[in-house]
Amino acid sequence: MTRRITWTLLTLTCVLLVLAVVPLAVSMTARERVAYRDSQRAATRVIAAAAEEHLSDHKSATTMRRELTAAARVGDCAAVYDATRHLVAATPCTAAQGEEAQELVAEVLAGHEPEPPENEGRLLAAEPAGEVRRPAGAVVLARSASPLDARIAAIWGWSAAIGTAGLAASVLLSVRLARWVSRPLSTLDASARRLGEGALGERADVGGGPPEVRRLAATFNTMAARTEALVHGHRAVIADVSHQLRTPLAALRLRLDVLAAGADRDTADELAAAQEEIARLSRLVDGLLAVARAEQATPRPTAVRVGEVVTERLAAWTPVAQERGVRLAGVSGGPTPAVALGTGHLEQILDNLIANAVDAVPAGGTVTVDHRAAGGTARIRVRDDGPGMTDGAKAVAFRRFGNPEARGTGLGLAIVHRLVTANGGTARLEDTPGGGLTVVLDLPLWPQDGRGRGAPRSSPVLKKT
Structure with a gap:
């Protein structure tokens, strides 16, 4: 019973944890990805706004270069392209350049919103410099995916830790609960088995377990007490019958023997017949006592x-x-x-x-x-x-x-x-x-595990009924 209760509760806990923790971790992971992308696109738009002033309004490139320097300082790689997809300015890092960057620029200049790819552990983002339909250029920003991966790993790590802690708590609680319920029942079962084997003074413990089990133990004790009283009363009756019947029969047989010793032949024959009846009655009494003992036997x-x-x-x-x-x-x-x-x-x-x-x-x-x-x-x-x-x-x-x-x-x-x-x-x-x-x-058959082999048996008694 302990194992069944424990495994049932553990299975239920595992299902609940899977249904609750995993979807939560997936949702938080998706939010982190969206937030990271939004942060990258916002940084890209800042550079694109500065690049528009240079490309469309022909202003000084100082503001644009200052933004590129700020991006490089935080570890980002950025590149500014004009409407003909020629590189105008860029950070020392070249991760925002190359074939994938050129494809993003072509998509942006065509008025489309491309799906940002990942290049060598960096996420690429592209924004138009100017109007979306007729941009003056495009800005590509490459940002390392390591911070995002670290946050996702932390989310799943904490989720796993919470699940493990919940599972461990469920194990402890289920084992305690199972033992609280099953231990009194096991004790009651052992008491019932010993009572059935003849230990009439056996009583169950009523101090532990759920209220229903305690009531069951109390009921069992009441039943055991009544059984003990009935069996002892039955045995007392058998002992009294044995004493009250055997003694008069023995006395009657003795008197018939005395009478037969001094009687004539016809009287002796009648007395012999009476002795035969007394002998038969004695055997009958012995047989009844043997049956009564067998019926109350609890081997x-x-x-x-x-x-x-x-x-x-x-x-x-x-x-x-x-x-x-x-x-x-x-x-x-x-x-x-x-x-x-x-x-x-x-x-x-x-x-x-x-x-x-x-x-x-x-x-x-x-x-x-x-x-x-x-x-x-x-x-x-x-x-x-x-x-x-x-x-x-x-x-x-x-x-x-x-x-x-x-x-x-x-x-x-x-x-x-x-x-x-x-x-x-x-x-x-x-x-x-x-x-x-x-x-x-x-x-x-005796169980084939070696228990009790060679147990002492009572000495043979020749008994005929």
């Missing part, structure tokens, strides 16, 4: 190497799969770049998917986990050759208790979907060719 991305985590989780689940007669395999489609995920999230995702697949596949079946780079993402697929899912079940599988065909609590895929989407990825279900279910995950 701080770290670099996670997909190949290492997949190999690690396959090794952890292989004994469980072998016990149930299920083959667990891993396939790599080439080196997979690191992905940007929250700490421990990929382990939890794979644990839930592998657990669901192992439960769904009958003895002798196969569960395969493969990973590969797919465009700008890393793709992980967990495939099984079990009974699969109907289209209706797949449509609601990522909802809590959405799948009526689930053998477990029906919360594993909901946890997976929440963790994947919270990290900017996508999850979908497909049919495995030949029968079965395939879970396809597309996870965002």
Whole structure:
């Protein structure tokens, strides 16, 4: 934003300077040229008036020569010609003589007003001595163009200096203005990003920037405070539920164990069935708590190497799969770049998917986990050759208790979907060719600039819901 504001103001300033300074300098240059020419023509007329007295009235040439001497004293060159274009008198300088001077004299004697040329850095001017239609002669005056060039150079120099000063002032003002506007917005953006990453105590600075930005920061702080209160309240409820539900369930299970120890066979069977229901209820409570924690997760991305985590989780689940007669395999489609995920999230995702697949596949079946780079993402697929899912079940599988065909609590895929989407990825279900279910995950890659590579990951936790 700073650069956009700065360049916009600089462009506007440059356009204004070009539209204002350049035409002014051109106008002043033209005025200087006209004034210089008028001054030269006035000096030429003075000599022409003195020359007319000598040529027309046949008076003494003293006045004419005095004017020529005065012109020579100030650096001008002058020459007086009669009606036959013969040279009558001249200054020691011969710049007013020659072919160009003769052409000017011919034009003046013919009653025309010639366009003064420039000869060797000198401007020539010619005026008739006497009447314009029937002059008695002509006077040519050559004046150096150096003073005029110096004045024009000064005009353009001052114009350039004014333009440069205006441009420099515009740079300073635009940079200050851009920083005044963009710095609070950058700070607010950083605060919003940290709040989104889970720093619930983050607040924006409301002391700088335009009034609109300060009001926005104040509104953001109010929103952040309310969010923090809601999240902390939610977490407190989860902790209370965890304590209030687990403790009675554990006490109830203990009492059933005591009753079963002294009961007859039929009563023991009923108590065993009750214990199974309590165990299922305990798993359901654990699953609900896991989903709640996943839904309020605000991950701080770290670099996670997909190949290492997949190999690690396959090794952890292989004994469980072998016990149930299920083959667990891993396939790599080439080196997979690191992905940007929250700490421990990929382990939890794979644990839930592998657990669901192992439960769904009958003895002798196969569960395969493969990973590969797919465009700008890393793709992980967990495939099984079990009974699969109907289209209706797949449509609601990522909802809590959405799948009526689930053998477990029906919360594993909901946890997976929440963790994947919270990290900017996508999850979908497909049919495995030949029968079965395939879970396809597309996870965002870690930026290829070396930041965060090798960041610590949470120790793998085997969790089944």
